[in-house]
Amino acid sequence: MGVTKYLNFDIETKAIGKICKALGHPTRIQIMTLLWKRNNRTCGEIVELIPLAQSTISKHLLELKKANLVNIENIGKKTIYSIEVDNIQILKKYLSSYLSTIEIPEQSKSTVSATRHKLIGRKNHLKQYNYQFPDRRIKQAL
Numbered sequence: 506m507g508v509t510k511y512l513n514f515d516i517e518t519k520a521i522g523k524i525c526k527a528l529g530h531p532t533r534i535q536i537m538t539l540l541w542k543r544n545n546r547t548c549g550e551i552v553e554l555i556p557l558a559q560s561t562i563s564k565h566l567l568e569l570k571k572a573n574l575v576n577i578e579n580i581g582k583k584t585i586y587s588i589e590v591d592n593i594q595i596l597k598k599y600l601s602s603y604l605s606t607i608e609i610p611e612q613s614k615s616t617v618s619a620t621r622h623k624l625i626g627r628k629n630h631l632k633q634y635n636y637q638f639p640d641r642r643i644k645q646a647l
Contacts, residue, residue, distance in 0.1 A: 527572030544587045
């Protein structure tokens, strides 16, 4: 059994980690984008705009709530979701500060579209990515 290391980080670092973890899913980023464009939406309104099940959207909203990125207000039977602006400001401040300290030389910048992959034959290019299917060869040989 391993021993878990415990590091005591400051409150802001813990908050940034929690926020980044919550934003680590594309659906949650899309939900936050929708709320940023128009705040105070119900889960049903979000489901109409994102083609996922209501239960899935609810789970993502719960994760955003755990990270204190959204506020929940109950009005009658409706639950209204809105953005917690203070925590977004913490993230903005952190990212602005972090990105201002990074210098990337022009010659080392590259994009995905600038990268070229040479495909050799139909099956050989798979070896480049370690996609080898030994069972398939045995079945074909029989």
